[in-house]
Amino acid sequence: MIHKEISINFRLSPEAMIMIAGSSKGTQPKYFEDGYWYKANTNGYEGLAEYLAGIVLKHSNVSSYVLYEQCKINGKDGCRSKSFLKEGETFLSFERLFKAETGLSLADHIMTIHDIGERIGFVEDFIQNSLGVDVRDYLSKTLCLDALLLNSDRHFNNLGIVANLNTGEYRCAPIFDNGDSLLSSYMKYPPDVSTEENMEHVVGCPFSASLYAQAKAAGLSLKLDYAGLLSELENGSENRALTVLKKQLETYRRVIPDL
Numbered sequence: 001m002i003h004k005e006i007s008i009n010f011r012l013s014p015e016a017m018i019m020i021a022g023s024s025k026g027t028q029p030k031y032f033e034d035g036y037w038y039k040a041n042t043n044g045y046e047g048l049a050e051y052l053a054g055i056v057l058k059h060s061n062v063s064s065y066v067l068y069e070q071c072k073i074n075g076k077d078g079c080r081s082k083s084f085l086k087e088g089e090t091f092l093s094f095e096r097l098f099k100a101e102t103g104l105s106l107a108d109h110i111m112t113i114h115d116i117g118e119r120i121g122f123v124e125d126f127i128q129n130s131l132g133v134d135v136r137d138y139l140s141k142t143l144c145l146d147a148l149l150l151n152s153d154r155h156f157n158n159l160g161i162v163a164n165l166n167t168g169e170y171r172c173a174p175i176f177d178n179g180d181s182l183l184s185s186y187m188k189y190p191p192d193v194s195t196e197e198n199m200e201h202v203v204g205c206p207f208s209a210s211l212y213a214q215a216k217a218a219g220l221s222l223k224l225d226y227a228g229l230l231s232e233l234e235n236g237s238e239n240r241a242l243t244v245l246k247k248q249l250e251t252y253r254r255v256i257p258d259l
Contacts, residue, residue, distance in 0.1 A: 006071060006077055007072075008071045008072065009071065009072040009073075009074075009075060010071055010072065010073055011074060012074060013033075016031040016032060016033040016038075017031050031073065032083075035083050036082055036083065037080060037081050037082075038071075038073050038078060038080045039073075039078050039080070040073045040074070040076045040077070041076065041077045041078050043184065043186060044183075044184045044186040044187070044189075045077070045239075045240075046079070046184045046185075047068065047071070047077055047078045047179070048070060048239070048241050049149070049179050049180070049181045049241055050068035050081070051068050051069070051070050052181075052182060053068070053145070053149055054067040054068055055229065055232055056145070056224070056229060057175065059225040059228045059229035059232070060222060060223060060224050060225070061141075061221075061222065061223040061224075061259055062145070062175060064172065064173075064174040064175070065175040065176070066176035066177075067082075068080065068081045079179075084162070084174050084176065086164075088165050088167075089162050089165065090163050090165060091162055091163075091173060092160050092163050093158070093159065093160040094123060094127065094156040094160055094161075095107065095155070095156035095157050096157075096160070097130060097131075097160070097161070098126065098156070106123070106156045107206060110122065110206065116207050116208045116213055116217045119208075120139060120207055120214070120218050123156075127161065131170050132170070133170045133172065135161075135172055136218075137221055138172040140215075140221040141175070141221050141222045142159065142175050143214050143218045144219075144220050144221065144222035145222055146204070146211055146214075146215065147204070147212050147214075147252070148248050148249070148252050148256065149178060149181035149182055149245070150181055150182060150183065150202045150244065150248065151178055151180055151181040151211070152180055152188070152204060152205065152211075154177075154205055155205060156206055158176065159173070160173045182240070182245055183199065183202075183240060183241070183244050189201070189202075195240060195243060195244060195247075199244065212255075220255060220256065222256050223256065223257050223258065223259040224249075224257075224258065224259055225259040226249070226258055226259075230246075230249070
């Protein structure tokens with residue numbers, strides 16, 4: 001499905017649409033129906049980026065992540081994913097948790113801390129002290145994946161904890177929301193600009209404008225099965241997303257160890 005025409009089309013009613021804010025891309029329409037989230041492409045090929053991110057994660061040491069299936073939504077290209085919440089569970093974003101406890105914005109507060117490592121440590125300590133959850137490995141792998149995929153839209157609303165309201169237990173959320181990766185936005189990364197130049201203009205977040213710097217500060221704990229991953233990627237014909245991913249894999253092979 002990396003290169004094939006997407007044929008499966010889901011017809012969703014207006015009642016299934018949910019407006020979700022909090023992204024650097026602004027408010028984005030999403031749909032939820034029968035246990036699945038649906039996201040239509042808005043700026044380029046976000047659905048393909050989500051799908052490729054899933055392939056990378058499948059060949060990694062990450063145990064908890066969301067898989068996305070490419071599809072059409074009311075005739076428009078996009079993707080869908082099964083809800084990662086079980087009965088009685090809710091998702092608590094880092095931003096929501098910090099706001100509830102302090103009344104402040106975590107994104108704003110982080111910018112008052114000069115050092116990248118200290119910014120990451122502050123969030124790790126906050127979650128540990130508030131909920132007793134160790135998020136060091138979760139953040140390390142997520143930020144390393146973001147650097148690999150050139151994800152410029154990681155923020156404190158798609159990083160979080162899953163809480164079981166019945167048992168009071170907590171767990172790190174699976175890695176999800178990777179659609180703003182691999183130069184998927186034609187608005188930010190115009191097709192008339194070379195791939196190499198566009199790659200140089202990617203700006204990271206939420207801890208640093210440098211995706212590599214924040215990944216390094218968090219520990220670079222991601223590992224990849226390069227042989228299996230590259231073998232699966234060979235099944236697809238070339239497109240910009242795949243070209244970027246292969247370039248990044250070549251670069252990060254010196255940084256991310258083999259699984």
